[in-house]
Amino acid sequence: MKSFNTAWRNIRRSPYQAFAAILIMTLTFLVVSFFVFILVGSSKIVSYFESVPEVTAFFKNEASQEDINALENELSQTGKISSVKFVSKEEAVEIYKEQNKNDPILIEFVTADVLPASFEISAYEIEDLGSISEMLKKTPIVEQVIYQKDVISALTAWTSAIRKIGISLIILLSLVSVFIMVTIIGIKISHKKEDIEIMRLIGATSWYIRWPFIIEGIFYACIGAFVGWTIASGTLLYTTPFLESFLKGIPVLPVSYLSLLELLGLELILAVILGVLSSFLAVLRYLK
Amino acid sequence: MIKFDNVSKKFATGTVALSDVSLSIDKGEFVFLVGSTGSGKTTLFRLLIRDILPTEGKVFVNELEVTNLPKNKLPHLRKGVGVVFQDLKLLLDRTVFENVALPLEVSGINSENARLKVEEVLRQVGLNEHKDKFPVQLSGGEVQRVAIARALVLAPQILLADEPTGNLDQSTSWEIVQILSEINKKGATVIMATHNSDIIKNMNKRIIHIEEGKIIKDEKSHEQKPHKETHRNEKKADNEKEPKESKEEKKK
Secondary structure (H helix, E strand, O other), rough: HHHHHHHHHHHOOOHHHHHHHHHHHHHHHHHHHHHHHHHHHHHHHHHHHOOOOOEEEEEOOOOOOOOHHHHHHHHHHHHOOOEEEEEOHHHHHHHHHHHOOOOOHHHHHHOOOOOOEEEEEOOOOOOHHHHHHHHHHHHEEEEEEHHHHHHHHHHHHHHHHHHHHHHHHHHHHHHHHHHHHHHHHHHHHHHHHHHHHHHOOOOOOHHHHHHEEEEEHHOOOOOOOOHHHHHHHHHHHHHHHHHHHHHHOOOOOOOOOHHHHHHHHHHHHHHHHHHHHHHHHHHHOOOO | OOEEEEEEEEEOOOOOOEEEEEEEEEEEEEEEOOOOOOEEEEOOHHHHOOOOOOOOEEEEEEOEHHHHHHHHHHHHHHHHEEEOOOOOOOOOOOOOHHHHHHHHOOOOOOHHHHHHHHHHHHHHHOOHHHOOOOOHHOOOOOOOHHHHHHHHHHHHHHEEEEEEOOOOOOHHHHHHHHHHOOOOHHHOOOEEEEEEHHHHHHHHOOOEEOOOOEEHHHHHEOOOOOHHHHHHHHHHHHHHHHHHHHHHHHOO
């Protein structure tokens, strides 16, 4: 309890140092939170695509209705297809307009001629998508085949790139914040050198002297984590409506409050680790 | 209780602070350590609480070999030895009360008990009405008493006072010595380093003279076998000296 009072007094008496320490920790945890959102979000998107086995085949302009019907028959005979939905050029325009209703300029230049008609084909098993898409590609009236394998591999490539950048950034920021905290706590220790010497001479144990500094480190890190998390979560909740319309039916959002709280818990644990680590380094370095 | 066994201390600068000092002080003794500045008095004290280690020899406190004490036992040793430092070593940003409470705080004594003890010790040194002041707001004699109170608050068996009357006037010095004497009467071993010869003469206690790191004379106290004549002579000498000193003070 006494250590808490001493730590609190130390914090109050040097507000600028406290502010610097909290700020760097806030930045670190802000980045941690955002990357967690992005990573969790993108992996959810990937698994969504994996769970819905769908192939889209776009037809060439010259494709006749008979050819299309023949293809539909051929597809249903494979026994792998659960449904085939034909999307005409007109329907494609409607869908496009619906998706971009907030952007009149985009709608203005798009007519039914520009957009191809297509089949939206659902399979029973994701493994069958490969063979179905091969079959469609061989069909002369099909211009282009898009199926999740492409989407998934593109997404996976992006996710792993983001993950690498994110983890490097988090490690870099954690290191920076630890070093800044070591410096700040080191300054405080040097500043109180005389007091520490006196306390030693009247019988203070090393831990009695160390605890307030360690508590101080934990305090800065936890406040930083909380502020960083609050800003990141606030931003996420604020942009949820926009992101939902952008993700068009992919069930990623809204993020539940429970998982946000879980994230806060994990970040606080990380904060305690960073705080203890940096104040411990400072104590070892400056308190011999 | 306290024993120095052929102790020498040479500092890294080359200064020899103590050379081959052997000394033993019994429990409950009141000892004056007399010598000029730089004679090694403070070094002797610092060795006792192991602020420094001797170059040679052994130091014992309460049958404990201080020179061979593991580091984690140091707080235990230091809590048992109260020290009034020459430079007092008070925390200037804490009040009198907080300064005196510090050893209790360090020992983890709960604040209610600590408050009672601190108030008791402050009464003992006559500072209770100043307990909320800061050291800079006090007079020389008062801060000295704060330092004594802090050294006493854990009721140590040994009290070391390094020049506690260093720059105090005659009557204040006398008050300080009376306080130390009271503590000694309650059973604590008191070692006081000083060069104030008047006090030493009036107190009739054991006097250890130290010069250039060596003990040159160890005068036992006459208390056990009182020698009326010497006692009277000493007092007489004092009476003669006093007016002279007060004149000097006026000149200052």
